[in-house]
Amino acid sequence: xxxxxxxxxxxxxxxxxxxxxxxxxxxxxxxxxxxxxxxxxxxxxxxxxxxxxxxxxxxxxxxxxxxxxxxxxxxxxxxxxxxxxxxxxxxxxxxxxxxxxxxxxxxxxxxxxxxxxxxxxxxxxxxxxxxxxxxxxxxxxxxxxxxxxxxxxxxxxxxxxxxxxxxxxxxxxxxxxxxxxxxxxxxxxxxxxxxxxxxxxxxxxxxxxxxxxxxxxxxxxxxxxxxxxxxxxxxxxxxxxxxxxxxxxxxxxxxxxxxxxxxxxxxxxxxxxxxxxxxxxxxxxxxxxxxxxxxxxxxxxxxxxxxxxxxxxxxxxxxxxxxxxxxxxxxxxxxxxxxxxxxxxxxxxxxxxxxxxxxxxxxxxxxxxxxxxxxxxxxxxxxxxxxxxxxxxxxxxxxxxxxxxxxxxxxxxxxxxxx
Amino acid sequence: xxxxxxxxxxxxxxxxxxxxxxxxxxxxxxxxxxxxxxxxxxxxxxxxxxxxxxxxxxxxxxxxxxxxxxxxxxxxxxxxxxxxxxxxxxxxxxxxxxxxxxxxxxxxxxxxxxxxxxxxxxxxxxxxxxxxxxxxxxxxxxxxxxxxxxxxxxxxxxxxxxxxxxxxxxxxxxxxxxxxxxxxxxxxxxxxxxxxxxxxxxxxxxxxxxxxxxxxxxxxxxxxxxxxxxxxxxxxxxxxxxxxxxxxxxxxxxxxxxxxxxxxxxxxxxxxxxxxxxxxxxxxxxxxxxxx
Numbered sequence: 001x002x003x004x005x006x007x008x009x010x011x012x013x014x015x016x017x018x019x020x021x022x023x024x025x026x027x028x029x030x031x032x033x034x035x036x037x038x039x040x041x042x043x044x045x046x047x048x049x050x051x052x053x054x055x056x057x058x059x060x061x062x063x064x065x066x067x068x069x070x071x072x073x074x075x076x077x078x079x080x081x082x083x084x085x086x087x088x089x090x091x092x093x094x095x096x097x098x099x100x101x102x103x104x105x106x107x108x109x110x111x112x113x114x115x116x117x118x119x120x121x122x123x124x125x126x127x128x129x130x131x132x133x134x135x136x137x138x139x140x141x142x143x144x145x146x147x148x149x150x151x152x153x154x155x156x157x158x159x160x161x162x163x164x165x166x167x168x169x170x171x172x173x174x175x176x177x178x179x180x181x182x183x184x185x186x187x188x189x190x191x192x193x194x195x196x197x198x199x200x201x202x203x204x205x206x207x208x209x210x211x212x213x214x215x216x217x218x219x220x221x222x223x224x225x226x227x228x229x230x231x232x233x234x235x236x237x238x239x240x241x242x243x244x245x246x247x248x249x250x251x252x253x254x255x256x257x258x259x260x261x262x263x264x265x266x267x268x269x270x271x272x273x274x275x276x277x278x279x280x281x282x283x284x285x286x287x288x289x290x291x292x293x294x295x296x297x298x299x300x301x302x303x304x305x306x307x308x309x310x311x312x313x314x315x316x317x318x319x320x321x322x323x324x325x326x327x328x329x330x331x332x333x334x335x336x337x338x339x340x341x342x343x344x345x346x347x348x349x350x351x352x353x354x355x356x357x358x359x360x361x362x363x364x365x366x367x368x369x370x371x372x373x374x375x376x377x378x379x380x381x382x383x384x385x386x387x388x389x390x391x392x393x394x395x396x397x398x399x400x401x402x403x404x405x406x407x408x409x410x411x412x413x414x415x416x417x418x419x
Numbered sequence: 420x421x422x423x424x425x426x427x428x429x430x431x432x433x434x435x436x437x438x439x440x441x442x443x444x445x446x447x448x449x450x451x452x453x454x455x456x457x458x459x460x461x462x463x464x465x466x467x468x469x470x471x472x473x474x475x476x477x478x479x480x481x482x483x484x485x486x487x488x489x490x491x492x493x494x495x496x497x498x499x500x501x502x503x504x505x506x507x508x509x510x511x512x513x514x515x516x517x518x519x520x521x522x523x524x525x526x527x528x529x530x531x532x533x534x535x536x537x538x539x540x541x542x543x544x545x546x547x548x549x550x551x552x553x554x555x556x557x558x559x560x561x562x563x564x565x566x567x568x569x570x571x572x573x574x575x576x577x578x579x580x581x582x583x584x585x586x587x588x589x590x591x592x593x594x595x596x597x598x599x600x601x602x603x604x605x606x607x608x609x610x611x612x613x614x615x616x617x618x619x620x621x622x623x624x625x626x627x628x629x630x631x632x633x634x635x636x637x638x639x640x641x642x643x644x645x646x647x648x649x650x651x652x653x654x655x656x657x658x659x660x661x662x663x664x665x666x667x668x669x670x671x672x673x674x675x676x677x678x679x680x681x682x683x684x685x686x687x688x689x690x691x692x693x694x695x696x697x698x699x700x701x702x703x704x705x706x707x708x709x710x711x
Contacts, residue, residue, distance in 0.1 A: 288539075
């Protein structure tokens, strides 16, 4: 889930400062075409074509390509095993240039013109909202790996399934669960909250604050900051002077890096520190704040290298074989996209069918094992699980809670900056 | 109170960084009457160059400045010769807005393609170090950035006031026709002037990359701040830009510490509005052409 929504925030911010610029850019690059999905059938069964609009250009390009890798990897895997119910799987990816209007056109074309059998979701909540409505109109099931913001569920669609453990705003619950499970003497007495004014950031910290205040942890400082905030010196100075035991940061990406940098510069290190986003990126975070400064920082995650969840080892090996690198370099978005495919496979093996109606009715019942853990959904596609609490230890991001999936015990109090 | 003073210290130091960026902008306006909307993009580009030199070759961002300065100077001259020179003199000021905005988009596009759209930051071993002085933290990067700004601005001042080229620049600013009559090649002065303005982006880029995470689209935020600083200081006045930069970042820091960080970003727009109401030419802008 880590980066799935930050770009929405980043785009809306750029719109504020330079709407004209983006408008022009979108016009210029909005019409990326699609290539025909040729079929090499001679086999008795026609291929199963799954269409998806993914951002291969524009602001979401990096994450969009990670989603594409996940979809394609799954298709290659399932084809190597003989396909889905004997049908070879073809993933038809079209580029939406990160544009919410192009994404609508793309799904309409995929469904009406290309007559794809199934569709998967795009990247980001911004694009998932309009895309899911197109899918709904044509009765298509909509497994989507990267749109978990409140607006996605506001339309209350029964054909949509967010393929992550929980809606974004609930991703911090696991930190509150862990803190409140500690012996009373170890629990923090005071807390500070620094929250980005964004639907994907502040609500996560607010949910934790509600739990903490109910448990008697005193709020000594709370600040919601606007997206334009670039310099965190003032906020960090306030946090440092209020000396909280625990710091809960409702962050996205670069604000997380900037908060850490400012706190290091002011030499204030709290006993516990949780960042909703930004700190859960295995490669980016240590690169941005310095590896030694990551020690002890906690965040939430769904997939992580070395996970023992269903199909994770197979995914990891196949990913590295196809794309090179190490397990640490795998973007979570690829794992989340891959999980969409896993779900199709399970529906197929359980029901013997892979049509849209079967997928929709099946996924609304029971729990479904994926490499992100066991997933289940309510009537409007909100996943019912919890994220894993992850913590930086020795330069690695490890799951530490809940205990059944933990790879290490949580370390507290947090080591001082610089390890 | 402690956090207020701490905020002010950091605000003043940050002001130095903005002064560096804004001086190039205001210089270009002073010489050519061109509002360079690509200045922010040039700063970000220089930050990427410093980032690449650091990650690939281990070159310290401060030591990379001479190299990036040469590159940015070349880029500035190129932009002037290729895109600005062909504009007709009568509507150059208006058209240059569009042209430099296009250059900004072009640079942003090239940066996105080259480095992707994820955030980058330059992490030297000293990036997060600070000295403790009387209970207050003075961050080393900001301090050196401030010193660097003073040095760069000093150089700029020397160049404009003590050299032949500087005299030609000032003459061109005051009266292009007379300057030409006296043998000043105003085309050359314009190209070099634009190059010089772009070159200030090199040092600013190194410092920016050390202080803040950045990506190709970061220039939108940057340019709006730079324009405010330049207008506040008086278009074309380098000294005014420096003072405006310090006023802006210090007042933001004070507001952030006393009221709320949510209001700090707005502070300088309020100051800008007040100044424009009371003194429309900016703090140090002159009514007649020609004060740099």
